[in-house]
Amino acid sequence: MSVENTLSIIKPDAVKRDLTGKIIAMFEENQLRIVAQKKIWLSKAQAGSFYAVHKDRPFFDELCEFMSSGPIVVQVLRGTNAIEKNREIMGATNPEQAEAGTIRKEFALSMTENSAHGSDSPETAREEISFFFSGLEIIQF
Numbered sequence: 001m002s003v004e005n006t007l008s009i010i011k012p013d014a015v016k017r018d019l020t021g022k023i024i025a026m027f028e029e030n031q032l033r034i035v036a037q038k039k040i041w042l043s044k045a046q047a048g049s050f051y052a053v054h055k056d057r058p059f060f061d062e063l064c065e066f067m068s069s070g071p072i073v074v075q076v077l078r079g080t081n082a083i084e085k086n087r088e089i090m091g092a093t094n095p096e097q098a099e100a101g102t103i104r105k106e107f108a109l110s111m112t113e114n115s116a117h118g119s120d121s122p123e124t125a126r127e128e129i130s131f132f133f134s135g136l137e138i139i140q141f
């Protein structure tokens, strides 16, 4: 068990429906502290760059269109086992398969409009955090 940072995105479908506060509460109630946060609006090209690992997947264009359709909230969450814990709080990618009480079960509209993104490994977390944040923007406590 180690203290980790992970990258979280509250996606356009959730920001649009004013669910940001409810989602933040779920993180804080589960001992994930927000150590960096901002609201931004990605271009389609920027969304494509963030999701470059999926560029050959059939859902890539729809994903980039959606992720640039409105503002998102990007966050660095810190806590013990933050990467895995955040993935548990989010639930399965497909909301139909997500467990009750998870972000995606409660809020997601579809596999694409699934309300939240979280890093899936320490290496990905480092890359994804540095995509959005400089070291100066991350609180050290």
Ligand code: CMP
Residues within 6 Å of the ligand: 054, 059, 063, 093, 111, 112, 113, 114, 116, 117, 118
């Ligand atoms: P996310 O965790 O942000 O990572 C990639 C995103 O692609 C995923 O959440 C979904 O929003 C979206 N997506 C759409 N269709 C699929 C699919 N068939 N498999 C995985 N991800 C998908």
